[in-house]
Amino acid sequence: MPSAGWCGTLVGRRGLADVEDGADVGESFAAWFAAVRQAYGPLVLGADPHGQVLADWGLSDDADGLERFTDIVLGAAAGTAGLIKPQSAFYERHGWRGIRALSRLVAAARGEGLLVILDVKRGDVGSTNDAYAQAYLGEGAALRADAITVHPYLGLAAMGEYITRANQSGGCLLVVVRSSNPEGRAVQGADAGHGQTVDQRLLADIGALNARLAPGGVGPVGAVIGPAAVEPPLGAVLAAANGLLLAPGVGAQGASPADVAATFAACPDRVMPSASRSLLAAGPDVAALRDATARLNEEFRALL
């Protein structure tokens, strides 16, 4: 799929898959992430049109406001960041018009060569997961993203269609393993037997999946891990998962770039730190938002 290119640096996407120096970035999300990380840094710009953000930007909290929000965020992200993460909830609350705005954002961002992580946190029984997977991942998906987030409470084994589609289309499935909010600990830190907590067990299972799908490489199944010093530390288990790691909670929820570096010291090159409200506070001026994004990306680049 041809893309508009960013400042002449990254000139293609999966399918064309070229970078300036002629290296082949390959077909996978992981390969494309490695390329954008090198070009811009690992930061994910969170595109969350909270009511408060829209108000602060002088936009209406309706579909028109979402469309304007989309133009500003796209203008700031293109050429500054390699990844964008819209949170579906903030679009869904405006019904079909909100979904239309989200669809335009996702398609336009992908067209600009950005990797789009749609934070939609699905997860159901297998037959319903199949339908969600058809909606978001792979060729012909109605709202096609490069990656989506899912909850594993109904079992990783029920997620076959997400994984197949992500793997076949160069996408990524991001499983919520250790969330950024403290309320998640009661479940995520529970004893899963064999001396493992639930989050450790999930990472081990993700590692087994990736070992089968991408032996020796970074596989299509990743994890969502909050960047906080929480017991037990995940360290080597994170590295052994052999997947990409989305780290939300930077800024507004209190995590700093140093916290991210400490949490992911075992595999810094696989982390995708994400910030929404703290970055959006720099808007609505496109140049100011772009500068804030570029600065945070540089900070992460120096640490990870």
Ligand SMILES: O=c1ccn([C@@H]2O[C@H](COP(=O)(O)O)[C@@H](O)[C@H]2O)c(=O)[nH]1
């Ligand atoms: O554990 C998680 C998983 C996802 N999120 C999402 O990330 C952003 C955070 O926004 P900030 O404004 O940077 O706090 C939001 O979309 C959450 O749904 C998370 O925070 N924690």
